[in-house]
Amino acid sequence: MLKRETARQQVHAVQDYATGRSEAMISVMLSGDQAIVPAAVYARIEEWARWVRVRSSLDPRGHCRSIEYRYEAQYPDAERSIKPLEHDLQAVLAVERVVCTKLPIKPRELIKKHFVLRIPAHDVARSLSIHRAAYADEFKRSVLMVKNSLTIL
Numbered sequence: 001m002l003k004r005e006t007a008r009q010q011v012h013a014v015q016d017y018a019t020g021r022s023e024a025m026i027s028v029m030l031s032g033d034q035a036i037v038p039a040a041v042y043a044r045i046e047e048w049a050r051w052v053r054v055r056s057s058l059d060p061r062g063h064c065r066s067i068e069y070r071y072e073a074q075y076p077d078a079e080r081s082i083k084p085l086e087h088d089l090q091a092v093l094a095v096e097r098v099v100c101t102k103l104p105i106k107p108r109e110l111i112k113k114h115f116v117l118r119i120p121a122h123d124v125a126r127s128l129s130i131h132r133a134a135y136a137d138e139f140k141r142s143v144l145m146v147k148n149s150l151t152i153l
Contacts, residue, residue, distance in 0.1 A: 023038060023040075024038070024039040025037065026039040028042070030121040030135055030139055033136035034136060035139045035140040036140065037144065038143070038144075041144075041146060041147040041150065042143065044091055044095055045111065045115055047092060047095075048091075048099070048115070049116045050087070051087045051092045052096075052116050094150060095150070098146055098150055099112070099146065103145055103146070106128055106138075107138075107141065107142035109128055110124060110130075110138060110139065111146065113127065114139065121135055121139075125138075
């Protein structure tokens with residue numbers, strides 16, 4: 001199982017002087033570089049990634065789909081079992097539609113490998129032929145492409 005790098009995140013409020021609106025931005029550390037992306041879009045992509053992992057059985061705990069793992073014993077305290085996460089299905093499907101149909105191949109793969117598969121940034125950069133110094137910019141560009149496509153929908 002691949003370990004995800006610990007990403008330090010800070011939230012900032014940035015004001016657009018042209019429109020006068022304030023937007024929360026999140027600062028994400030990626031392989032020593034920093035990418036500042038909109039916090040709302042980052043949260044929506046994170047929720048989409050959780051939904052994809054649960055839906056495709058890429059369990060974050062690392063279990064396979066063997067019969068031993070799927071067996072559920074009938075115990076009296078069965079109501080205390082782990083409940084699945086609830087997702088805002090419309091928001092998740094909107095991000096799914098954008099990522100799977102509207103993004104070019106490289107940003108799509110970057111989003112998938114970073115958020116869904118949780119591959120470390122330097123491995124994602126190597127697999128997509130992105131220089132490590134340019135990874136933060138590519139990450140920011142990919143997240144902003146998702147944001148712009150979501151505002152069009």
